[in-house]
Amino acid sequence: MTILRAALLVSATAFAVCPLGCGGGDGASKVPTVTARPKPADDPKTAPADKNPANGETKKNGGSSESGAGSITGVVKLTGDPPTLPPLVRKGDKNAKDAPVCAAMDVPNESLVVSENGGGVANVFVYLSKAPEQAGHPASDEAVEFDQEFCRFKPHCLIVRTGTQLKILNSDQILHNTRIRTLRNGNFDAGLSPGEKEGVPHKYGSPEPEPVRVGCDIHPWMAAYHLPLNHGCYALTDKDGKFTIPNVPKGRYQVNVWHERAGFLERNASIVVRGGQPTQRDFDYQADRFTAFEGPAPKTVRLSSAR
Amino acid sequence: MNVRLISVLLLIAPVLAAGCGAPKTRFADSERTEGLIPKARTAVSDAVNDAFGTPDDLVAWQLFPVDYGEIPGEVTGGSTDGSNRFAIALHADPEDETTVSADDLANLGLIWQSGKYQRAVIDSKSGEQPAHFQVLGYDSDAGELALNANLAEAVSPGDRFVLVGRKLQRGRMLYAEHCMHCHGVSGDGHGPTAKYLNPRPRDYRSGKFKFKSTRGENRPNRDDLERTIRYGLAGTYMPSFLLLEDDELDAIVEYIRWLAMRGEFEDKLAIEFASMQLTKEAYPQVAREAAEKYQDAMKQWQDELDSDPDFKPREENFFPDKALDLYLEESYQTVILEKAREVTKVWTDAENEAVVVVPSVPRPEPTPESIARGRELFLSGTTKCAECHGVTGRGDGSQTRSFQTNAVAFEGGVPPEPGLFDDWGYEIRPRDLTRSIYRGGRRPIDIFRRISIGIKGTPMPAFDTALKDEQIWDVVNYVMSLPYGDRNGTANSNEKRVAKR
Numbered sequence A: 001m002t003i004l005r006a007a008l009l010v011s012a013t014a015f016a017v018c019p020l021g022c023g024g025g026d027g028a029s030k031v032p033t034v035t036a037r038p039k040p041a042d043d044p045k046t047a048p049a050d051k052n053p054a055n056g057e058t059k060k061n062g063g064s065s066e067s068g069a070g071s072i073t074g075v076v077k078l079t080g081d082p083p084t085l086p087p088l089v090r091k092g093d094k095n096a097k098d099a100p101v102c103a104a105m106d107v108p109n110e111s112l113v114v115s116e117n118g119g120g121v122a123n124v125f126v127y128l129s130k131a132p133e134q135a136g137h138p139a140s141d142e143a144v145e146f147d148q149e150f151c152r153f154k155p156h157c158l159i160v161r162t163g164t165q166l167k168i169l170n171s172d173q174i175l176h177n178t179r180i181r182t183l184r185n186g187n188f189d190a191g192l193s194p195g196e197k198e199g200v201p202h203k204y205g206s207p208e209p210e211p212v213r214v215g216c217d218i219h220p221w222m223a224a225y226h227l228p229l230n231h232g233c234y235a236l237t238d239k240d241g242k243f244t245i246p247n248v249p250k251g252r253y254q255v256n257v258w259h260e261r262a263g264f265l266e267r268n269a270s271i272v273v274r275g276g277q278p279t280q281r282d283f284d285y286q287a288d289r290f291t292a293f294e295g296p297a298p299k300t301v302r303l304s305s306a307r
Numbered sequence B: 001m002n003v004r005l006i007s008v009l010l011l012i013a014p015v016l017a018a019g020c021g022a023p024k025t026r027f028a029d030s031e032r033t034e035g036l037i038p039k040a041r042t043a044v045s046d047a048v049n050d051a052f053g054t055p056d057d058l059v060a061w062q063l064f065p066v067d068y069g070e071i072p073g074e075v076t077g078g079s080t081d082g083s084n085r086f087a088i089a090l091h092a093d094p095e096d097e098t099t100v101s102a103d104d105l106a107n108l109g110l111i112w113q114s115g116k117y118q119r120a121v122i123d124s125k126s127g128e129q130p131a132h133f134q135v136l137g138y139d140s141d142a143g144e145l146a147l148n149a150n151l152a153e154a155v156s157p158g159d160r161f162v163l164v165g166r167k168l169q170r171g172r173m174l175y176a177e178h179c180m181h182c183h184g185v186s187g188d189g190h191g192p193t194a195k196y197l198n199p200r201p202r203d204y205r206s207g208k209f210k211f212k213s214t215r216g217e218n219r220p221n222r223d224d225l226e227r228t229i230r231y232g233l234a235g236t237y238m239p240s241f242l243l244l245e246d247d248e249l250d251a252i253v254e255y256i257r258w259l260a261m262r263g264e265f266e267d268k269l270a271i272e273f274a275s276m277q278l279t280k281e282a283y284p285q286v287a288r289e290a291a292e293k294y295q296d297a298m299k300q301w302q303d304e305l306d307s308d309p310d311f312k313p314r315e316e317n318f319f320p321d322k323a324l325d326l327y328l329e330e331s332y333q334t335v336i337l338e339k340a341r342e343v344t345k346v347w348t349d350a351e352n353e354a355v356v357v358v359p360s361v362p363r364p365e366p367t368p369e370s371i372a373r374g375r376e377l378f379l380s381g382t383t384k385c386a387e388c389h390g391v392t393g394r395g396d397g398s399q400t401r402s403f404q405t406n407a408v409a410f411e412g413g414v415p416p417e418p419g420l421f422d423d424w425g426y427e428i429r430p431r432d433l434t435r436s437i438y439r440g441g442r443r444p445i446d447i448f449r450r451i452s453i454g455i456k457g458t459p460m461p462a463f464d465t466a467l468k469d470e471q472i473w474d475v476v477n478y479v480m481s482l483p484y485g486d487r488n489g490t491a492n493s494n495e496k497r498v499a500k501r
Helices: A004-017 B003-018 B038-052 B164-179 B220-231 B246-275 B284-299 B302-305 B320-330 B332-350 B368-379 B385-390 B445-455 B469-484
Strands: A033-037 A070-079 A125-128 A144-148 A157-161 A165-168 A176-181 A187-192 A201-205 A212-216 A223-229 A234-236 A242-248 A251-261 A263-273 A279-281 A283-286 B056-063 B070-077 B084-089 B109-112 B133-139 B143-149 B159-165
Touching: A004 B003, A033 B109, A033 B133, A070 A125, A070 A251, A125 A157, A125 A263, A144 A157, A157 A234, A157 B056, A176 A279, A187 A201, A234 A242, A263 A283, A263 B284, B038 B056, B038 B246, B038 B320, B038 B332, B056 B164, B164 B246, B220 B246, B246 B332, B284 B302, B284 B320, B284 B368, B320 B332, B368 B385, B368 B469, B445 B469
Parallel strands: A033 B056, A070 A279, A070 A283, A144 A165, A157 A223
Antiparallel strands: A070 A242, A125 A234, A125 A251, A165 A201, A176 A187, A176 A212, A212 A223, A251 A263, B070 B084, B070 B159, B084 B143, B109 B133, B109 B159, B133 B143
């Protein structure tokens, strides 16, 4: 009996004492402290700091052009048998969405375009990770047009400089809704009226580390890729897989090669550009790098009679 | 001896030992931050902590467009060197008759606006900040303020200051009481109740708010947030908070904006590190390949190596950990300020009157002609409303049965099931327009705005570029007539209900 009484006494004391001491009972109604932090002095509007100092050498090397600027040329090739991709929408397919417009012609699958002879891969993004602002393609004030016709984006791949005005047009007589998901530029979504001639304006404010996907919610097969950059040293391979980045000051750079099916084929590969002459750099890859399985991950179904 | 006594005491001992201290609350890191390597993750956490603090220790950074609640005041009696008390007079709102009590000023931050301690500028490079003064106590009878730190040099009468943070404090406490259980401590929509709700509570951190009056990708303005809280969202679990006082609602709105800015700020910083491949996923491979690439570069640049014995490719261009060290040392503070300014701009722009969608023409009367035009548009290929919302407006259109490639939620892949999905990967059904339940508000202007701006975070697109205002009004008239039956008598006819033999 005394044990029980002792235990009861101890526990009663514990529960009585507990709420009083021990750091206060209710945390939620404790008034939070506020630390006021004044705003910093307004920095004068200087050029934005290097966003990715990790990639690429700085402009120090590119300053002198006593031997003239060089350039980077090359070809991106695929070795092996590329898959033949059927068109996304066949001509005359009555079951296609908006068949009168979208099935008026074959909508080719542009995700892998390989030239017949030589295996050159088209629509590959080749760009320097970091480059001086004046190098490469010059910045222009003209607006760049991005169109869609017969349910297909034109062009399929596009590189723009940040701050360049982009005009999104619609040459189809049906509604399209262009949706762009980016990492640093927010999400863009606009419905385009049929036959939109003036173009919906859009601008990329920040460079992206990787090309961004442009899609249409209404016609899910439509896809395009945009890459906003803050310099001009970029190129898209043409139908033979060839590319040229003009006007690159001599120096040591790091180059990225990206394709929509393979992702980054090269990331920060080093390249040296000598003044006054083109630097030849070819990229050759096996076909299987371009044939990743696309689609939802297969579900695992466990067959078991054990419970 | 007394095994029973000992065992009973052992059971009670933990209760006594643990005590009842209040658990410390903290903001959770976002998923993107958690996916970074530890060093990058700490860098992000620390920066966000410096800028926003924890729920118990808030930081009111004047850079952000948040009304923290300011009480200006003036020193009336000087202090002595080294003491922390001095007499003050508060310039409270002349219309506000209530006297300021010690509770109102508890734990507020203090910023000097004149006198020796005025420091409006902080060194943006090193991030050095002036000493932080906080209110320790306020003796309202004597009119004396006590600070948490001693003032090494005395303040003199006439020095002005402002007490910052009353609204933020109140907002935080009200939020904890009314909002946190659904919307989560960090405003991430993952409160304890959230998993039982459909649709999920709003995740403030993404900057995507569904029902707002500002066009395009702009953030909602204060009116939108206040409207949502005050009237709730019909048809969802978001209740109406009409019973809250105006100033309480005000405080909650500011706190929510503050939480949203915190989330966006954290996300931007985490993206910086993720784009340098400092995520747990990408980093191991990059680190592995780094050594190879370094050797490769050495080979390539053989000429330079031969001519200049001191030449060496920069290690930080190849080894991500060295790049991170250099980045944290040199660029990070500037980037933090830059991202904070981006967040500031985007939330300041939202308050601009010019971005509020105001129809250029007034709403026409819902005449049969207007409704007929609206119906034409609804069913046409120009708008494709019927493809999602269905020919009868019941939300059963053809898109709900087809596989989408949703560029935002599924990374270019195909969702596992047919139908429409929102940006957070949850299944979402188009609104059943025949029910007369409009989540964003049932005024005609609300429905106009839903069509014109779209609903961010969902597949509902913006039609301000595709339709003229008159056309949108016609569609609004049609939509508002749907719950009362299709007046043209074709779509909702009873014929379909007859059983076929």
